Amino acid sequence: MTTLTSLTPVGPSHLKPETRHPTLDTRRPMPSPPTVLLIDDDPSVRRALARLIKSAGYQVQTFVSAHEFLDRMPDEARPACLVLDVRMPGLSGIDLQRELRLTNLILPIIFITGHGDIPMTVKAMKAGAVDFLPKPVRDTDLLRAIEQALARAVHDRAELKEAEDIQSRVAKLTPREREVMNLVVKGWLNKQIAFELGIVEKTIKVHRARVMDKMKVESLADLVRIAEHAGIRKR
Amino acid sequence: MTTLTSLTPVGPSHLKPETRHPTLDTRRPMPSPPTVLLIDDDPSVRRALARLIKSAGYQVQTFVSAHEFLDRMPDEARPACLVLDVRMPGLSGIDLQRELRLTNLILPIIFITGHGDIPMTVKAMKAGAVDFLPKPVRDTDLLRAIEQALARAVHDRAELKEAEDIQSRVAKLTPREREVMNLVVKGWLNKQIAFELGIVEKTIKVHRARVMDKMKVESLADLVRIAEHAGIRKR
DNA sequence: CTGTATATTGGACTTTGGTCCAATACGAGG
DNA sequence: CCTCGTATTGGACCAAAGTCCAATATACAG
Structure with a gap:
């Protein structure tokens, strides 16, 4: 059972190395990769997961708390997803999930947790989480979940954009x-x-x-x- | 914390006693109530839960295993849902869920479990389970879940029927x-x-x-x- | 007060769609 | 072989929709 330490790229094996993230499949000079936003209060987990995610070809931004995330939340220029510890000092992961639902940001969430229980898992999944992974997280599990989350981000963004386009026309x-x-x-x-x-x-x-x-x-x-x-x- | 023994009816409190199950809101002489299908290998759990569910005004059919359920599966004349233990001798609850997905029966599933873990919960929820409740199950939790499951059954049936209607016309x-x-x-x-x-x-x-x-x-x-x-x- | 956006109408005309009539051709099944 | 379902076509005609022209009334903002 490998645990968040592998340095060999583990990303989608069916893709050629130059084209890692499946969300953008243009052949071109490598468009800026999708971003994975990582929130965890444990520095060592942040470091290890950030390295893993980068090694799979994604861009990573880390945050130590939900509050820090809300403060310096990146612009949503490109598709992104959230990897998020459930239990953290301050706002919990589940709380943040609820907050985000009130916005119309599209940020599919992958929960990771050291002390999760079943009711919490159910709540998170019902609220639309992409996955809920107990620590220690297996590299392949996390990367697979990220792949799914980004795919969902791309899809949902397209739908939202379409809906907004139409609404703006109706408004006229x-x-x-x-x-x-x-x-x-x-x-x-x-x-x-x-x-x-x-x-x-x-x-x-x-x-x-x-x-x-x-x-x-x-x-x-x-x-x-x-x-x-x-x-x-x-x- | 009450645990599956309450005899006082607990069903949807906003409904008048004569109209317990919210899925059918005709005032009439009490149309046959929705059915809850209960599968659990533990006789005492079966008895207790069956009594609870009946006390809320639903009809109950119990089965000791997934196989028995598949053998004498009731006709799907009326909306129904499934309350299902995850771990059972023979076919597991998760297995049964997979089997049912291949059919076009509409049977929303509520899992109950004594020894569930998070990955199992995630798998069940991803596969569309209505809820996933650890034992001992609280009466209110189960009844709320059943209410939701039946509502989903009614809704999904209507959608399926609509789709089938249209398909049959296209076929002509x-x-x-x-x-x-x-x-x-x-x-x-x-x-x-x-x-x-x-x-x-x-x-x-x-x-x-x-x-x-x-x-x-x-x-x-x-x-x-x-x-x-x-x-x-x-x- | 003036101009712009909105809502409304008119005439004349064309295009498109729908309907009622009836008829021919062909393959599968009784 | 004959019938039925399917696919096809024709003409005549009507109804509905779209278009190009132009014009009036009103409300609200600058």
Whole structure:
């Protein structure tokens, strides 16, 4: 059982050395690697894990406490994940997880712990943790979890960005246009919408055209899909 | 700390006594209650938990092993969930969970265990368990978990049924109609579809009308939504 | 007060989609 | 062999949607 000391790179074995982190698979001159944020109050654990993670080709930032993390939290320019001790002086790992859920940062969490119990594990997993690893952490377990966490970060970021894009377009609609859009994606005919809103059909056509334009879609099918994505439901 | 012996009903306190299980909220003469399937090799645990669960107004079926469960598995007429010991002679609880994932039964699982560890907990939760409770199980914990599990069962069943409905309608389409539908929900015009398929636009209109009919939708918007649901994506 | 954004409408016209009628071709199964 | 389901097409016609032109009213901000 190897424990956080191996110096030989252990990362994803199916990848060529120059392309370690599977989250970005461009062949190019090595784009800046994904970041792993490591919080642990034990300096020796920090050192050992940081070395391991770096050896797998990731960038690492370490923090001694949840508070320090919250203070100098890095900008979320690139996909990242969090490796986090559960029990720490001050804010616990679980507490930090709760805090982060209130933000809309995307930071998948891997818990590591020396004194975890089952209820704590369940709580963390229910709250969306990627993994929960008892110390001593096996290198392969941690790296596999990091791989998964970063994959999730990339995926969730893409989804969030998509949702934000759509929301910003919806925000550019006038109230009337929004009304019209809502009825259009319910499958109502222009004449029905006109009756519902108490205006003539001609006007609906104008609003409708502007909706298609502002929402940047070319077809009703796309508009329906985008509206679904934005949480505009039929019922 | 109460432990699986309380006789006073503990179920959802916000519900009136006649309406215990929150999964069915019809007022009527008490529809048959949801079933909780209980698997544990320890007779005393079976007895105690069965009594607790019954006292909360659920129907209970007990099994002494995963194998016995698989043999005389009840029909899934009504929403149900599984309360399951992790370690048992023969097939373990985790094994059974894996088996069940291969079927399309909807049976949310609550694990209970006397000798669980963290990796096992993580594995179960990752595999979709509703909860993972160390023995001795507190009454309130178990009942809360059952409530959640049944809620999930009801929800997932509804989703599955919806998906199956849609699939059965798709199955009734002719190959040509399916092709046409796929292009229609991509937002293609009839003339474009006609060109793509090498037939005249008129024919597309016929297929299209039949698609709308067979899929039981009244508008293109509904067709797009239903197709999305059936996993017919744009890209 | 003036200008910009919003909401509304009109006419004229084209394109697209949907419907009702009817008809031909082909392969599988009774 | 005949029938049924599937796929295909045609014409005529109507309904719905989209487009290009232009115009008016109102509210709010600078």
